[in-house]
Amino acid sequence: MITRKKVLNDAEAHITGDRDTDYGGAFTNFNDIARIWGIILSKQITREDVALCMIAVKLARLKTSPDHIDSWIDLAGYAAIGGELGSMDSTNKQAMARHLETDREDEE
Secondary structure, eight states, X not given: OOOHHHHHHHHHHHHHTHHHHHHOOHHHHHHHHHHHHHHHHTSOOOHHHHHXXXXXXXXXXXXXXXXOHXXXXXXXXXXXXXXXXXXXXXXXXXXXXXXXXXXXXXXX
């Protein structure tokens, strides 16, 4: 059995550790995902939508395999990221978005 504390600790390690280093910060990564999904779906997708959809993916997987601990950990991580993104006020989101655009221009 895994404890709720271990699930939350593992989720924290995933979203602040290697994954954050490998894929960039959550704001940047979820922004990139939202842009790609928006093109595919021909509609505006937000970073919060990405978090909700990733949670839905984990829920669908858990319906079939409720004993798959990694899905519970990932779900907790997506919920934490969604909560962080959802709690940002529009000024912070605009500042982060401007920072992303500046970074992209510097890469080119």
